[in-house]
Amino acid sequence: MSISLNTITPVVILSFGRTGSNFFISKLIQSRQLLIAWEPFNTKINNSFEFNNFPNISWTTRAALEDVALRAQDPESYLERLVSAQGLSRKDHGLAALVFKLFPMHSIDMYFRAARDPRTKCIFLTRHNQIAHYASFVISRITNQYVSAGGEFNNSIKIPFDPISFEIFCHLQDVLYFQTLDSLKEKPVNTMVLDYDTITSEIYDFGPVLKFCGCDVVPLGPSWLHRQGQRLQDTFTNYESVVSYCEHERRDLLPFLQE
DSSP states (O other): OOGGGGGSEEEEEEOOSSSSHHHHHHHHTTOTTEEEESOTTOTTOSOOEEOTTOTTSOHHHHHHHTOHHHHHHOHHHHHHHHHTTTTOOHHHHOOSEEEEEEOTTTOHHHHHHHHHOTTOEEEEEEOOOHHHHHHHHHHHHHHTOSSOTTSOOOOOOOBOOOHHHHHHHHHHHHHHHHHHHHHHTTOGGGEEEEEHHHHTSTTOOOHHHHHHHTSOOOOOOOOSSOOOOOOGGGTBTTHHHHHHHHHHTOGGGHHHHTO
């Protein structure tokens, strides 16, 4: 491997889904020093990279980075292409980092392999408001969508709160959460942990994130994703059951019901 390949920092965004990763990427994509790949291990997507800002990246390199056949046949080798930023260099392409998202649901093996790789920097997106996380997760599956064509999540659907399915959801999320933290423990300097409510706040400063990625700190404009907040009481058909459950079983979640 040539020295130039090592000049590109691989930045992996680790997310469980419904933790604001699309919003997060839509902000970072505004930097002219970051090559973004939305979900390279999502088998429903064949063109994950945003090459528009980098017309001087060769078609050969583009094809290698979006080699879906290799992704299917040898995911470890495909991940190596991403982590090594194969065919890219800071000098030739003006890049500071290759940023890509990984979800456990797409490839749990590659998710943890990338997290543990000493060459990667990792941004772990979390969502401590488990009530809102659960609601968003359920709605996304009912509608079979994450965001609409206009960039807005479907807020028109109300769902019933089911304590059993909620507890299963929380258990699975907690297991992945602690496994992810354990995978990242060997590289604290190269890890950022950010919560959904933090990154989607209107006052959040993305400067530290840009610096973490190794690029210039520049002002970022609004995201094209229009996040319209919805109160939890307007999300559940039986909101009183949510309150009762939290009062008796999960008092740690009560502050989120008061927001």
